[in-house]
Amino acid sequence: MKFIQLVFESFRFAWQALKGNLLRTLLSLLGVTVGIFSIIGVLTMVDSLEANIKNSLSSIGEKTIYVDKFPWMFGEGDYPWWKYFQRPRPKYSEYQFLKERIKSANAITIMDYSVANAKYENSSFDALCHGITADFNLITEVPIIEGRYFTEQEVNSGSSVAILGGEIYNTFFPDGNGIGKSIKIKGQKFTVIGTQEIKGKQLVDVGGNPDQKIYIPFLKHKRMFSSGNLYGMIQLQAFEDDENMVALEGEITGLMRTVRGLRPTQEDNFALNRPDAAANALSSVFSSLRVGGYIIGAFALLIGGFGIANIMFVSVKERTNIIGIQKSLGAKNYFILFQFLFESVFLCVLGGLIGLLLVYLISFIDLGSLDLILTSGNMIVGLFIASFIGILSGIIPASQAAAMNPVIAIRSK
Template identity: 35%
Template sequence: MRIFTSLTEGLRIAFRALSINKVRSVLTALCIIIGITMVTVVDAVTTGMDETFDRSMAMLGTNVVYIEKWPWDDDLEWWEIMNRPEIELSYRDFLQERSKLASEISAYAQRGTNIKYKGETAERVGIVGATANHLLVQGMNIVRGRMFTEQEVRNVSKVIVLGQSLVDGLFEENEDPLGKQVKIRGRKFTVIGVLEKQGMFLGLGDADNQVIIPVKTYGTLFGLKNDVRLGVKFPDEETFIDGEYEIEGLMRQVRQLDAAEDNDFAINKPQAFEEVLSQFKNGLYMGGFVLVGLSLLIGGIGIMNIMFVSVRERTKEIGIRKAVGAKSWEILSQFLIESVTICVAGGVIGVIIAGILTLIIDQFFTATMNVSVVAFAFILCSLVGVIFGFIPAYRAAKSDPIESLRFE
């Protein structure tokens, strides 16, 4: 019972001491605030990146490789890649006839354009010209209407599937876009479907700000000499490993490459993004935690310094408490509680600031606050308070009561 009473009294004394020296307490906790803010924000950004990355990779499909002129990792010099021959639409038929492992092979090209509907114009829209199985390769779904057919691709039909951002931007609320006609370069396209909402791709671009039209219709608008790409999907992960080599061999055949010649095409995999993300996160963690460590170290030294000052200012009070029977551990706990309280208060302020910054960052990039990291932040604050507050508290606990009473 005495332990509980002593701890309660120590907490009351700690809050009273902090309230008397508000400015000094805030300045003392400033580095703690900065450190906790940084560790929480860094984790919020990386957590948001992980969640966004998983959603973004789902947009690229599962067990899929992409055959393109340009590699995603940019290992080669740009002028070497520039001289490569373009990917041709006919390669899709070649691969379909000869591949034994691929379940779907699509061809597509894309660029930016403007789309009009009545008096509304959507600018910088991603327009994708694709084969009818494009959604099967990319793992996307239609939520309203339908996808166009291979027959419509062959017939160069002017039909279009809209992303959700285009539906929201061009049409009035509750207006059914199906059957309506939108214009691209002055040509009318009939809306036959609406894509499932995708969200942001890697937190940078709106994946719903796109439309899909038949690839041959796209060719009449923009041509198909440049930027044709092939998407090859495999039924499972095991087949994916062998299928990548099969597709590479078939592409070398269609390109008529000798055994000694390097590939003049790129086989891109979503895993390339994962490696880049991992490197970025490691750099962010390393830089962030070095700064966090320095902030907490400086903050801890500040806590120790201010606690020495506090012990000196209250030397007579310590002597009086000891004279009326206070135990050394009670004096020790009183100053430890005060030290921890300053740190935890700094942690609370740091978490609040981090929460505000997380909301702001999430508007422009991606960030998600992790509850477990918030709990870790408070544990970290308490440890800093205990570690750096122990020596001053121990000195106070071991002080001689008679000498303390004589102190002026």
Template identity: 50%
Template structure:
């Protein structure tokens, strides 16, 4: 069938839909609801995934954390063995820093809460302080908006300098005087600290995870002078960033394991008494949750789409019956089977596409329920998927009625009432 006949089939299909507007609208509902259910869930899952990954961005990428406890506990492992493990030490940090060959950067950090910061008459209590070594800005993102990062000398000599989170700086100096906080002196636990940097505002996140906005960063050795290491003091964690070309960080993870076993004097048959934690552990769990939600969305939406597809197929059978005599006239005037087939098939496809677009419009309205931490937006890929599913349903619902119309005998068709 040439292009002009195809356009004529499309024109006749549109005319048939307009002539039975109420029936057309009613037959769209099943497809509209089905597409809304499927694409709505997929859009919700996309927003959830972005929100959770944004919340966990502080953990960094391609990073392994050497710690006492694993982030995900093994159900068959005695809990008291975790408790009795030794904490990572600065000696182990220096050993790894010297001997690791597959690491881009190695750092130590420790976090301690309960600080109070004072500047003149302003004070801020319940402050979280993080102590870090020099390469921590390579391992983890530390975005400086004003000022600068620590120097190697400041870290090694435990100089009393700090980088303030954006919210901390605003609380102490006011919204309009954040930049002027650089080189000002604040007090933490009675000690004077010079402000050398202000972090960029990060904003809230979906999981209410630790935020750069509410933290104060100082050199690790400076924090260790104020609060010594130990069970009642700070407990350091070692963070190691692997190279991007190290697939799944297999090389650096194996090297860390081997070096730590040597450093801790573990025999070949002894189990490891340390945990290597990776952000990917959360990603695996997240993928499982997202997979369940996605399957649930497809199942729920499929029921609606199947019902809508049967409804449209029924409408198409009725349409063929109503226009049987017209089909006979068209065939008598020389219309070919392909012309008749496309006339009805395009009608079914158009019905489903219009219904699908209606479902996508409903999904786009969900954006009004977005928040700063949970942004709902209809992606182009989900729009294409919605229209594609609707088209497939249209072909499935219309192909049999269209074939039946195309093979009608013209004489018998014109005799029908």
């Protein structure tokens, strides 16, 4: 009960100080507001960017490994492309070899991409034509909202069937009812068997925007775009209990070396690429951006902290007589200390809340494919920093107030 009374009295004094010197207080709060706005604004921007990019990376499959000729390298110096240029691309026969023998993969597919013009009656669309196999939808989500996915027989025989991205489907069939209709891709007829729900534009579309894709069987794709040369990129997904995909990566390496007849002394002539490596590389970049945000905001908070400290020194000076009266009536030192410290923290938290409000309002601005989201975690960080600045700014003035001699304080004017 006594603690609640102490808090109430401290809040009353803080509110009176705020109202009594409104302009001075608001100007001093400006530094804290700008500091919290800078820090939380940068954190919100970085978190939103990171979430958007990682969501795009997850769209190409979680816990997956890609077998290709070129390795993905992130921030590792010069890229020796000439070293990898002569490597053979993974073949359909190697995909079949892996599919028959691999035990550490939950699913396996082979794919390839080509840009092609698709037509239906008087409408046309430059689409990304994506050749895939039956297990593709086990690794990467293919959200069919109308129609169906490929059957194993259609994939193995290279049938002329297609699944359209949402944007393409709406362009060709604005009134719906496109399932079973025939479209032309590169002059060849395909039967539409399904369409995906519209995902919308992403900040970074890794692997292409699915709304602008047409999925067709891999073998049909190779006949159309590669003169029957059955090469592509193999993708495998690890089991959930395969920690860091160690088992899958080891088995792929062994099987690929076997199928390509590599001797023990020869180095691998293939690359195993992991999307999580890209995510880890990006995480280090975003960590640096967060540090930059803290540094930028720290300067504004430093100014704001000095402003709050100045207010508290002035407040102690103006209320010296009241402090003397309170102490003569039995007020303990901790009561006086808490009273001014609470006032300092209250002012800083108020400035922090204004800064958070500004960030929240900015999150409503349309930034295209980037959605800014002020998370509860960033809000807590902002309030914690504001409270910490309040304690630092008020501890010395509050200590001076608590240490005053009541007789000398009462005599002061």
